[in-house]
Amino acid sequence: MTQPLFPFVSRLLAVGLALLVSACSSAPEKPKASPLPVVTGGFKVQPAWKSQLGVTASHLLASVHGQQIALASAQGQLAVMDVLSGRDVWRINLNTPIQAGVGGDGRRFAVVTQANELVVAQAGQVLWRQVLPALSYTPPLVAGDRVFVMTGDRAVAAFDADTGQRLWGQQRSSDPLLLRQAGLLMPLGDNLLVGWGGRLASLNPLTGAVRWETLVGVTRGTNEVERLVDLVAGASRQGNSLCVRSFQTSVACLDGLTGRMAWSRPAQGHQGLDGNEQTLVGVESDGKVLAWQRSTGNPLWTQDALRFRGLSLPLLLNNAVVVGDQEGWVHFLSPQDGKALQRVATDGSAITGKPILAGQMLVVVTRTGGVFGFRPE
Template sequence: MANLYSVATLRRTLLVLLVAVLSACASSTDALKPADLGANPALLGVRTAWSSKIAPVDFPLQVKVVGHTVALAAADGAVLSLDARSGAVLWRTPVGAPIAAGVGSDGRWNAVVTRDNELVVLAADQVIWRAALTTQVFTAPLVAGERVFVLGADRSVAAFDARSGRKLWQQQRPGEALVLRQAGILTAVGNTLVAGLSGRLVGMNPLNGNTVWDVALATPRGTNDIERLVDLVSGFSRQSNEICVRAFQSAVGCVDTQRGAAIWKRAAAGAVGLQGDELQVYGVEGDGRVLAWRRSNGEPVWTSDRLRYRDLSAPLVLGRSVVLGDATGLVHFLSRADGTPLTRLATDGSPIRVTPVVAADTLVVVTRQGGVYGFQPE
């Protein structure tokens, strides 16, 4: 069975290596300290509209937006739905075990996976079925077409009937020696199920799991398991039939899902996913540099060093901004045009690992301590 290698452990390993290199060149590691942010530019009018509290979030939570609601979960096993306009809790249901992955939702069915490797599906606020899984899961299930799809840590993909819980099919690929304890890619583009399997983006027939196309974005290299670790991480940018993704610490690239072919790929050393618009794709490198690439060909457009070493979340494109959370609970708004700061907001001071989302003109941010914040334009 593959060993699970957490992003935090990898970050610590990379940081130790970086510190060793810097120590050999200088007597100080001040270069690793975040720069002072200075005064808040406050060029955008944004206010805290509401806040709520759930249990701490110590797993790779993916907040699911359906209309004006958001579905989320906490490590204690609670799954809940909030009205993004007011922060009101619409329902809250315990699933009886700590949660490892979630939330998947189509607005009718909601799905999570527990740390006991059990897939749990709810209809609104009622648990309707459970299914035992043979592997750990760190990616939110995908609920689509009256099916629930699950991406396992062992590179397996399985499909279940959303009504009954009957297992429809399972496809297995050879696993690597190490896999990330981090959410991966699992989505639908048209009638194709798209999954990240190691360093490959794979299109599958959702009816039987057969491979339709297979595109390599990164290949294992190096002499040991850590150096050879490749995986596609959660957070992607989709425009029509084009999807852009990140391979952990190795590359970013875009794929044409109709042709099943890479449009471009470029070396990049980040650990969190991407977002984008019709012209550009935005991402965060491992040292906190924020980059924009031209969507058509991957050429760099701008780079911002202002948030280096702040351990940033994956970005969200919102209006004329790129929004990111950091390890101190700050929410940063950068200009999509050139990366200059527009404003920043405070939460509860704990890290923001969950990618921010937007629903009903409300920016929703979740912190590690379980703070849930709704920010709206003034």
């Protein structure tokens, strides 16, 4: 990973954002959020506890470890909570804003700060810090006594989890404009899976050597913004079956060990997916919730009653699809047909990241830092 690349990327990002702002200034007014749909009451959920973390952002995704969850705030709080009670197991203030996180293995937990620093903590104490050559939007991955990091230019590096020693780095030539949101970085067997632009790559986690690459997202745009096809965070894995989303382009399922494509279907979403052995669910950028048959990609249903409500990543439970919205509502939809079953309120600010299932507890985090535990019945 080389130092000069990131300022170049930053300038292009600024240009891209300026283009978007210019386009929005002449576009029609933002569509109004759909009114809250009538619920059937076919799902029961009870509030269990609430806590406070601090202002959060979409890059700050929680990680689940048995009956504990690890969370980070934009202001520098890193906390591990007990999901049954909502109480802190431990919490530290890093005294610097956090940009990406949290990754963990149940013992060590990693975040990346806005100062480009990779920070690894254990039992409420910082183990080590390592300066990165570029900002990261992707939660670090802690696995196999290593910490893996993907920076904004989609370079990947591995560090020793105990000492912070850099072990290897891998980088491919990047697109002229890069996506400022969490990318795909996850383990599957002895493979480290990485999203490089519209490609899914498998790396050897010990050396960084590339084993295979599969093209998932194909650009059809005419300008830099429209050609963004990065694979985004939030993949659904069932055994070797891996389903991913390419930004505003497609959803696809493939064999995560070989890269062999099972199916691909056009889709206009910008967030990840969730699923089980039979069903895959995702949210389009306009708030439509879609479900596909996992094995074939055939559409199962579409729910458009929550359009323009700024929906979160979805969570698929056995008896409900869970999504949060920009007003702090948590919606429960039928996994069979998408009908609205139930909804519960939080603090009125947007649900960030993804609803979390840890044990028998459902946890959501809001933009103003509320952490809410619910008990589905």
